[in-house]
Amino acid sequence: MNIIDAFFIIKSDGIPLFSYSPSDELDPNLISGFFSAIQSFSYEINTKRESFINSLTLGNSVFNFLINPKHQLYFVSKSSKNVASALINRHLKIIEEKFLNRFEDDLKHFIGEVSVFENGFKPEFEKYFKDRFVKIKNIFG
Secondary structure: OOOOOEEEEEEOOOOEEEEEOOOOOOOHHHHHHHHHHHHHHHHHHOOOOOOOOOEEEEOOEEEEEEEEOOOOEEEEEEEEOOOOHHHHHHHHHHHHHHHHHHHHHHHHOOOOOOHHHHHHHHHHHHHHHHHHHHHHHHHHO
16 A cells, blocks of 8 residues: 555646556546535635635545645545545645646646646656655555
8 A cells, every 4th residue: 555545636627637546546537527526615615715625535545635726726645544644735735846846837828738747747756656655655564
């Protein structure tokens, strides 16, 4: 078991920009639409319209969200309930920073083509995943 089982970067309108899952068990399009709808619902029922869902537990899995309102992005990780949310959130911040440093201009001119994100971020994310999540899992496993 890895510290993170899956990872997604989703536009708030439900478009999946990037996904990574070593087991390929989750459909990024389905997940992105679901999370976008949940976050939209949360936003609509909150009278101050400032809150979003930070985490969601489904069975033995926890989905942690890092929301970037400026770029209307959701950085989402799937992990086991046994992994501390604080640890996951630190990694989400690092990944968010790496992604935005690389693609901030592309996000400004985004017109729906996601291959630039999927293809352009995969090598960097896989290296981070291997260096950080696989090594860390040895501590827990």
